[in-house]
Amino acid sequence: MKKIKKSPAGAAKKEARAAVLFLVPAFLGLTFITYLPLAAVFILSFFRWTAIMPEPIFIGLENYIRLFTADMYFWTSIKVTVQYAVLTMLASLVYSMAVAMLLNRKMPARGFLRAVFYLPYIIPAMAMYTSWSLLFSADFGVFNSILGALGLQKVAFLADSQTIIPSISLIAIWASGNLIVVYLAGLGNVPRVYHEAAEIDGAGAWQRFWNITIPCMTPIIFYNLLMSLVTYMQVFVPSLLYAGNNRTTYPEYLFMSFLMYRTGFLNNNLSYASAISFVFFVIIGVFTLILFATSKTWLFYEGGDNK
Amino acid sequence: MKKNLKSRILASLCAAVFLGLTACSGQQATPAPATPAPAETPSETPADPAASELAATERTMITYSFWGNDEELRVLEGVIEKFESEQDRIGVEPIQLDRAEYVGALNTFAAGNQLPDTGIMAEDTVLMWAEQGMLADVSQMYGADEAKPLDSLAFKFNGQPVGYSVANEVLNLYYNRAKFADAGVDVPPANVADAWDWDTFIEKAKLLTFDANGNNAASPDFDVNNITQYGVMLCPDFWQLEVWSNTNGGAWYDANGNITINTPESMEALQRVADLALVHHVAPQYGTNTATSIDQDLLQNCAMYVNGAWSVGVWLGAAKANDGLDYGVGVLPYMEEKVTLNTGGVNVAFNTSANKEAGMEWLKWYAKEENSWDLIEAGTWMPVLSEYYTDETLTRQWVENPNFPPYDEYKSAVVDYAFNNARPVAWYWVNNTNLFNNALSSILAPCWSGNDTIENAITTNMDALEAAHMGQ
Numbered sequence: 005m006k007k008i009k010k011s012p013a014g015a016a017k018k019e020a021r022a023a024v025l026f027l028v029p030a031f032l033g034l035t036f037i038t039y040l041p042l043a044a045v046f047i048l049s050f051f052r053w054t055a056i057m058p059e060p061i062f063i064g065l066e067n068y069i070r071l072f073t074a075d076m077y078f079w080t081s082i083k084v085t086v087q088y089a090v091l092t093m094l095a096s097l098v099y100s101m102a103v104a105m106l107l108n109r110k111m112p113a114r115g116f117l118r119a120v121f122y123l124p125y126i127i128p129a130m131a132m133y134t135s136w137s138l139l140f141s142a143d144f145g146v147f148n149s150i151l152g153a154l155g156l157q158k159v160a161f162l163a164d165s166q167t168i169i170p171s172i173s174l175i176a177i178w179a180s181g182n183l184i185v186v187y188l189a190g191l192g193n194v195p196r197v198y199h200e201a202a203e204i205d206g207a208g209a210w211q212r213f214w215n216i217t218i219p220c221m222t223p224i225i226f227y228n229l230l231m232s233l234v235t236y237m238q239v240f241v242p243s244l245l246y247a248g249n250n251r252t253t254y255p256e257y258l259f260m261s262f263l264m265y266r267t268g269f270l271n272n273n274l275s276y277a278s279a280i281s282f283v284f285f286v287i288i289g290v291f292t293l294i295l296f297a298t299s300k301t302w303l304f305y306e307g308g309d310n311k
Numbered sequence: 312m313k314k315n316l317k318s319r320i321l322a323s324l325c326a327a328v329f330l331g332l333t334a335c336s337g338q339q340a341t342p343a344p345a346t347p348a349p350a351e352t353p354s355e356t357p358a359d360p361a362a363s364e365l366a367a368t369e370r371t372m373i374t375y376s377f378w379g380n381d382e383e384l385r386v387l388e389g390v391i392e393k394f395e396s397e398q399d400r401i402g403v404e405p406i407q408l409d410r411a412e413y414v415g416a417l418n419t420f421a422a423g424n425q426l427p428d429t430g431i432m433a434e435d436t437v438l439m440w441a442e443q444g445m446l447a448d449v450s451q452m453y454g455a456d457e458a459k460p461l462d463s464l465a466f467k468f469n470g471q472p473v474g475y476s477v478a479n480e481v482l483n484l485y486y487n488r489a490k491f492a493d494a495g496v497d498v499p500p501a502n503v504a505d506a507w508d509w510d511t512f513i514e515k516a517k518l519l520t521f522d523a524n525g526n527n528a529a530s531p532d533f534d535v536n537n538i539t540q541y542g543v544m545l546c547p548d549f550w551q552l553e554v555w556s557n558t559n560g561g562a563w564y565d566a567n568g569n570i571t572i573n574t575p576e577s578m579e580a581l582q583r584v585a586d587l588a589l590v591h592h593v594a595p596q597y598g599t600n601t602a603t604s605i606d607q608d609l610l611q612n613c614a615m616y617v618n619g620a621w622s623v624g625v626w627l628g629a630a631k632a633n634d635g636l637d638y639g640v641g642v643l644p645y646m647e648e649k650v651t652l653n654t655g656g657v658n659v660a661f662n663t664s665a666n667k668e669a670g671m672e673w674l675k676w677y678a679k680e681e682n683s684w685d686l687i688e689a690g691t692w693m694p695v696l697s698e699y700y701t702d703e704t705l706t707r708q709w710v711e712n713p714n715f716p717p718y719d720e721y722k723s724a725v726v727d728y729a730f731n732n733a734r735p736v737a738w739y740w741v742n743n744t745n746l747f748n749n750a751l752s753s754i755l756a757p758c759w760s761g762n763d764t765i766e767n768a769i770t771t772n773m774d775a776l777e778a779a780h781m782g783q
Contacts, residue, residue: 005657023336036535052437054443055418055419055421055422056418056421056439056440056443056445057443058443058444070783074778074783076750076753076772076778077753084699095466103388141599141600142595142596142599143538143541143595143599143600143612144611144612151536152523152536152537155536156536157536158536160596160599160760163596163598163759163760163761164760165756165757180315243409248411248467249549250547250548250549250550250748251548251549251598251752252547252549252597252598252752252755252756252759253749253752253753253756254598254753254754254756255753258753265415266749268418269414269415269418269419270414270436271745271746271749272418272436272439274418274422
């Protein structure tokens with residue numbers, strides 16, 4: 005009897021020990037590659053240090069005070085980053101969900117079409133943004149040629165405060181093939197029986213979508229929202245390509261990642277860039293928390309206990 | 312037992328973290344030496360014959376960082392091979408970096424105490440590095456009787472030269488000869504005495520700007536929404552705008568480095584540049600053309616293009632040979648003063664180098680025109696020694712090759728213009744121009760689309776510009 009009782013406990017202990025051992029490499033990696041550098045960035049933000057200064061000088065909260073009270077770019081940067089991230093996150097949610105719904109239907113060449121919609125996601129970012137700049141070009145771009153042919157006024161899509169964010173947001177939405185794949189996986193798991201039951205009860209397509217598909221998909225939607233929020237908050241490539249390297253920098257390109265990069269690596273002020281990046285980290289954290297907090301009101305798990 | 316195990320694990324982890332911290336901070340905590348470590352002096356002849364033999368067989372290897380593509384690396388490797396064949400004391404290892412990431416990479420090297428011995432530097436951060444004592448004083452590099460680069464090509468911090476431009480690049484008006492012939496318009500003057508004034512320039516540009524129906528911008532039927540060819544395009548490199556303030560008798564800074572961009576002359580000139588698109592429709596909105604492929608633009612999109620002398624080597628020479636582009640070059644139009652800007656990437660020796668003297672010897676050798684002749688002949692670099700501008704034999708040696716327009720035209724429009732009418736870009740003597748240009752670029756952005764005026768944007772943001780100028 006004793007043996008029978010002891011054996012599962014011993015096995016559990018053994019398993020736990022093995023789990024700890026297997027976690028050690030990941031733990032060490034996270035510690036040395038993520039958490040310690042993060043701590044170093046936080047500490048550095050209380051110093052004045054350019055990469056080319058002999059040694060850092062402790063200045064307390066000066067970097068943060070300057071950032072919040074005197075920096076000409078900071079508030080603009082937060083504003084445009086949030087605008088871009090929220091717009092792109094919501095629009096890509098609608099777009100990728102709609103495409104996934106269509107691609108989930110039985111149709112000829114479905115596999116091919118799925119690949120077509122996924123493809124933009126794996127195109128190298130620089131190539132993708134360069135190609136889109138040819139479409140958006142204010143002077144000889146495809147979109148403006150169409151507008152011109154229709155007798156409409158040209159639009160400087162990438163060089164006008166009103167159009168920069170929607171334009172680059174459109175590029176990101178077009179490239180959200182990863183979200184489509186996740187939605188497709190989710191749609192495949194929506195129990196068919198619910199739809200059949202609803203159909204028998206006379207529910208229309210819209211009712212079934214709204215009352216069955218969407219609730220069943222909320223964990224997937226939450227995951228995609230979370231991932232895309234974090235990704236879009238860190239937008240960088242369009243700024244580098246369209247506004248970096250001695251180009252005119254419209255305020256709408258001053259995303260926080262770009263501001264951080266320009267301050268730290270182009271203008272040598274690493275400690276100030278550390279302060280920016282730490283504030284940026286906190287902002288992303290806050291938005292993530294908001295998403296988690298609101299998710300309790302709309303997230304639905306099949307288990308029914310919301311856990 | 313459990314407690315013991317836990318304690319041991321905890322202690323091990325703490326030790327690991329501590330060791331990791333020490334290891335990580337080791338590089339950062341060690342400051343870059345303000346004064347260089349004693350330099351090895353391989354160039355000195357050792358008294359001991361055995362040592363002498365050693366010096367002859369063992370090269371001091373130095374590193375040289377640069378930006379460029381694989382073709383430029385190949386050219387540089389040829390240059391290095393030549394350098395190493397002429398002496399046996401110094402070897403050079405090139406470090407190839409991407410242009411867009413170059414400054415960031417150097418900063419990363421500096422943070423890790425891994426700077427190369429020598430390297431090319433972006434102009435707008437040279438004095439920032441000099442201020443921190445990172446750049447060696449190169450005034451001793453040339454003897455009193457040696458030919459030095461033009462003084463206008465010396466970056467000076469507190470009066471001391473910290474680097475010389477590797478090339479002398481000036482801004483000019485490049486054009487497609489065929490488009491002028493088709494429109495029946497005289498080509499831009501190559502002689503500075505005949506330079507177009509601003510009004511003439513706009514008048515000519517209008518005759519070269521066409522809509523889809525073939526009407527030019529001077530025609531009452533001209534359709535501004537269907538432009539198929541502009542009269543002129545400007546390179547989007549923001550610093551180049553300074554030249555227009557200069558031509559109007561203004562400047563972005565005075566000789567002491569104080570900001571003067573808020574003077575009426577400086578602001579009026581920039582407004583006139585904005586009006587090329589907003590009022591006259593002879594150029595695209597400034598900054599919308601983010602590419603700099605001047606050859607393709609001259610072939611397809613515009614008749615004239617303002618850009619630097621490197622355009623010949625990077626684009627125009629090849630377009631002439633491969634695409635049949637018959638390009639010409641003229642002096643810039645002017646508002647009040649006939650002036651252009653000169654600049655050029657700068658070669659520096661880093662103070663952190665243990666082989667500073669060897670590094671300077673390499674830089675001095677490399678700066679000689681005959682050692683970078685491939686780049687000069689191609690038209691990418693203009694010579695830095697004054698003889699090439701004053702001695703016709705040397706000028707002909709440089710300019711008479713198939714990449715360039717006819718000798719007389721280039722000599723007058725570029726060589727003489729550079730020698731007599733060029734002013735250095737402010738970054739040769741003003742610090743923090745990178746921060747200033749960042750700020751100015753964002754401040755002026757609404758002006759290019761007509762949402763603000765240059766005067767209002769500058770005068771209401773002078774505090775921000777002053778702060779940037781002070782390094783904030």
